[in-house]
Amino acid sequence: xxxxxxxxxxxxxxxxxxxxxxxxxxxxxxxxxxxxxxxxxxxxxxxxxxxxxxxxxxx
Ligand SMILES: [Zn+2]
Numbered sequence: 001x002x003x004x005x006x007x008x009x010x011x012x013x014x015x016x017x018x019x020x021x022x023x024x025x026x027x028x029x030x031x032x033x034x035x036x037x038x039x040x041x042x043x044x045x046x047x048x049x050x051x052x053x054x055x056x057x058x059x
Contacts (some may be wrong), residue, residue: 024048 026048037044
């Protein structure tokens, strides 16, 4: 496996920071460093999406 260059690492950090400042479409809170799912340019917490799916299945 190829090691990441400092530049690539920097890009990844910037991408993470951008995601962290994005709001979850379900709970409206910041994504932060929580596990998340990207769907069509929209960001969701994994837990929020799971919760929503469970609610949908319950009804
Ligand atoms: Zn959320």
